[in-house]
Amino acid sequence: MKIVLNGETREVAAATLAEALEExxxxxxxxxxxxxxxxxxxxxxxxxxxxxxxxxxxxxxQGG
Incomplete structure (x- = not known):
């Protein structure tokens, strides 16, 4: 399926948000x-x- 991740279109096989993050x-x-x-x-x-x-x-x- 196609998602938009941080402004970029990506194709992922993930079915859940957790799976998409890992993928x-x-x-x-x-x-x-x-x-x-x-x-x-x-x-x-x-x-x-x-x-x-x-x-x-x-x-x-981190940092400042």
Missing amino acids: CGFTGRVATSLNETFVPTTLRAGQALTDGDRIEVVAPM
Whole structure:
């Protein structure tokens, strides 16, 4: 299915948000939104994806 991940169109086999993050190489602590709605870590495995979904992933940065 096609999704938009951080502004880029991507083709993924994933059925859930958690699977998509893993498939796209995101590890560690990240914040996610699906179609402009925040999705907590505990709900990602149950969050089904549909064609055209927009996912934003933000990772914390160190430094200042």
